Amino acid sequence: MIDALLGELGRRLTDRWLTRAVGPGLLWCAIAAYAIAPARRSTFDVHGAVLAAAKGLDHLIHQVSLGVVCGLLTVAVAAAAAAVATGAGALARFVWLGRWPGPSRPLATLLTTRRRAAAERRLAARRRALPAVYLPDRPTWIADRIRLTEDRVAAQYGLRLGLIWPRLWLLLAPEDRIHVTQARDRFDRSGDVAGWALLYAVLALWWWPAVLAGVLLAVIAWWRARTSAALFADVVEATVDLRHRALVTELGFAVAPGHPLDPATADAINDLLHKGGSGYEQVPSLPVPQPVPPSAPPPAPPSAPKESRASPVEPRTQEA
Template identity: 35%
Template sequence: MSDLLSELGKKLAERWLTLLVLPGALFLATLAAAWQLGHTGWYEVGRLLEITDGKAKSLSASVAGTALLLIVFLLSSAACGVVAQAIGSLLERLWFAADWRRWGPPLRWLAHRRVARRQQRYRLRRDEVGRVAALSHALDGSARQDAEAELDVAARRLSEISDEAPRRPTWMGDRMQAVDIRLHRSLGLELAVVWPHLWLHVPEPTRSAVTAARTEVSRAAALGGWGLLYLLVGALWWPGLLVPVVITVTARRRARTATDGYATLVEAAVRLHVGGLARRLGFPHSTGPFPRRLGEDLTDHLRRGEGQQ
């Protein structure tokens, strides 16, 4: 037991250092440098080195003061990491926007306007895909090949908005919503009802893959939180504005990629294992395609519970 606790403590300390302290220390050092340089002396890097060297000499004279300053610096770094994680959690909620209809009036109004615009763009690009598809069927030879290549481009442009008709204000929210729509349309399942039960049924490799994909989404959101924190650096030192821009763009790209992978794995897990869940709950189903009627019965069963049958 002592070995287990020791190993657990090492892993927790490593995660604390990697996720919170080191990024926080980098942020505080950059913030201190921005404070010293300011907007007017933004290019005087040599002066920054002189100030740093002077501070280091003054601190080295007092061992107790240095130790105390180091402890305060580490705790402040960890605090910055916690703030970045909290901002990342808020970003994650905004990105998925699952409950946008319950947001406060200003945010809800803005989200509603964005959903309407995305729906309009989706209809226009969907009509474009239909026109190009009809044209490709009417042609033959090299002209048809060119039309099919144009159809691929039009289909990609459509998927950049959403895989299904938009219902949320963000691409990532609609990417997850599309999984629910497709599963309900083809299998008669409601993902919010079935998923908790299915999660307990799927084998460990599937859970590990889905958990890893979900963790990547959270890491991308945390990176976005750091990007927003680095706006403080830009406020003190205008060249520092490049840092939050790069971090935010990177976080957004990583979040889109991670969300797409997560949604794909969730849908695959449901399609592969829902039959086993149905059999485990006593529904007659052999191997093969999962009938939509069975999905509706399974959803109803899980929603109402066995005690209310």
Template identity: 30%
Template sequence: MNTVLAELGRKYAERWVTLLLLPGTLYVAGTAAACRLGHTHWADPGRLTALTERGGPIGGRTVSSVWLLAVVVLPVLSAAAGLAARGAAAALGRLWFDPWPRALDRPARRLTAARAARWEAAEAEYRAELEGPAVPDRLDALAARRNAVALVPPRRPTWCGDRLRAVDARVWGWYRLDVVFGWPRLWLVLLPAEQEALRAARTELDAAVALCGWGVLTLLPALCWWPATAVAAGLFAVGLRRTRAAVDTVAHLTEAAFDLRGALLARRLGFDVPARSRLTPQVGARVTAHLRKHA
């Protein structure tokens, strides 16, 4: 899925300006206000209105100084804050979507083992229910409980990582198509509306992870103004919830692209797949061999 995410995000680098630079201005203003209030006067708005009074830090400056702050200093600080938030978001994405680095191997193994144990217990309960009298509602509830942990046996320490990995596993298990090698070719046969839906899902995922990055960055003003801790927790919680929803959407749309256009991809590559027929694992294995080219 790393290939899929990278391909979807290529044309959207410019949107980081909207996602990070504009919120950076709000962040810089909020940080300045937090430093002005401090822990002691955390709820005193009078300390903020004093900034623009005659003897305040802003009211006592010349017009040129105020313009310098507004036109030069504020955009630079906002951009720096945006880059810092982007760095925090990239680090979070690395932990949520990819295998963890070797330095975190021990906690990664423990978290993965705990998630695998939960999944196996839910799977065993589901299988046991299958052996008895069929109760559709009960089976659906048990399947939903198992799928809430992961759609496939967990191999990653996070839900997001396993949700994206499940696309690779499910497409390979059903069609014998390799997602890494097949995705760039599949993208070329998708309809414009299908491509746009995938891009929109990726944009929403970027925005959600960026919101989590801002949540992490908001911990810095909390050193001066303790209510910022609640703001940081709120931003991170909302961003995490949106991230999970966006990851699920990206995964569903990517898998749907293989379901709907896998046979078309095979036909475009010259393989014999009758019209209105689905891609079989046998043909899918031949397509994968062709795409890998002995790699």
């Protein structure tokens, strides 16, 4: 369910790839050139590398066409390195989110079991108890944090996050979307940092200090991934808290102000968005009660006709 949420936001961030990848790619090319430079006589022979670079630039100044070709090749290598780092970052996010299919499933099961047992031991030591839904159920902490968002929404409102999010996204104002997009962008960039860590580790084959840069970047990527995943989950959950009533109303269901969403209504919404595939019966939408205008008072029933009363004095009769 959370895949739909992550996929929709991920498609909106692809246009930023080039602007944030060329700079790190050029820096990696510079360090790679120093690592494999034949003029370098020792590990930290910066002076020799600078002299070799100066000689190369002097040679290119007199051959403009060759300089242009070398510049284009450098940019192409930087873009290729950025593409590799992005792919490695996507793989890192795949691992962080606990999507371990095929042969890696036994390892995922083992890690999940060990994380759950460790959490239960910590709770027992503190003499505390938590619902089972809050215990680890994925091989990584980030995967559990994202999964917990969907479970919390389902427990509170009865709604399935993967079904309501695409519709809820259409109802959000642009300023509300920015918060969600920025949180997701931070998580994506943490994966890119992990990809660059791998590329710097590869340079250790020619220059061993590069492994230090790789380890440092890996630690930074792990820390940023945890914080950005927690921020992303909090922003998504807050968005559902503040906007789910608007979605319910737009779908034609009534929700009483100041009262939680009715479980039957939540099941009906899930079934409606799942197009009848959730197994719940769709109940008709409840009409919003309208105020009844005051009506005119009913007419009074007709009164019975009054009987005439005879005069007590009888009229005199005339004699013939």
